[in-house]
Amino acid sequence: QLQLVESGGGLVQPGGSLRLSCSASGFTLDHYAIGWFRQAPGKEREGVSWISGSGASTNYADSVKGRFTISRDNAANTVYLQMNALKPEDTGIYYCAEQQRPGPIGTLNLADFGSWGQGTQVTVSS
Secondary structure, eight states: OOEEEEEOOEEEOTTOOEEEEEEEESSOGGGOOEEEEEEOTTSOOEEEEEEOSSSSOEEEOTTTTTTEEEEEETTTTEEEEEEOSOOGGGOEEEEEEEEOSOOSTTOOOGGGEESOOOOEEEEEOO
16 A cells, blocks of 8 residues: 655744655656645645646645645656745645546546655744
């Protein structure tokens, strides 16, 4: 079974940047569309960004468009989420997951995803 591991979280001041990584073990990632999601304290998990298996197509939640960039390096078996101009409302646990159900291109529907990683904490605070 595909196992995903997130890393790169931390504490950053508003306006700062972080780059999250989502790495796979046991399988190569290039066949899988991958999504990034986040969950703030007391809130439901929400979709942040999506990338196709080839990396040719991407999608973003409106709240992060223009600030976050998703990319992948299939040779390194890793998907990245570059987060710039971070805001306190970006705080939460960030998860990556594999798209396991067919859906619209760029889907951010949690029900379409599985093989969730354990998450990495991102805290944006001064």
